Amino acid sequence: MHIIWGLIFIAIGALITMKSEAMLNAFGRIEFFERHLGASGGTRLGYKLIGFFVIFIGMLVLTNMIGGFIMWALSPILKYSQPI
Numbered sequence: 001m002h003i004i005w006g007l008i009f010i011a012i013g014a015l016i017t018m019k020s021e022a023m024l025n026a027f028g029r030i031e032f033f034e035r036h037l038g039a040s041g042g043t044r045l046g047y048k049l050i051g052f053f054v055i056f057i058g059m060l061v062l063t064n065m066i067g068g069f070i071m072w073a074l075s076p077i078l079k080y081s082q083p084i
Contacts, residue, residue, distance in 0.1 A: 006062025010055050017051030020044045 016023060024043055033046030060066040071078075 002061055002064050006058045006060075009058025009061055011058075013051045013054030013056075013058055015051075016054060017048050020047040020051070023047045 021044065024047065029043045030046060034042040036042065037045045037049075057066070060069050
C-alpha cells in the first residue's frame with residue numbers, strides 16, 4: 001500500500017511543480033514567499049519548493065523509509081524527552 005501512496009504523493013508534487021503558474025492564478029501571491037524568496041517570482045519559487053518537498057516525501061513513502069527519516073529528523077528533540 002505504501003507504493004500506491006508514494007506514487008500518489010509523487011504525482012501531486014510533480015503537478016504542483018509543473019503547474020506553479022496555475023497555482024499562482026488559483027491561490028494568489030503569498031506574502032511570505034514574496035518577501036523571502038524574491039521580488040517578482042517568489043511565490044512561483046515557493047510553489048515549486050512545496051512541490052519538490054511533496055515529491056521527496058513521496059519517495060520516502062514509496063521506499064518505506066519515512067519512519068527512519070522522521071526518527072532521524074526528530075532524534076535531537078526525542079533524545080531529551082526520554083526519561084533517564
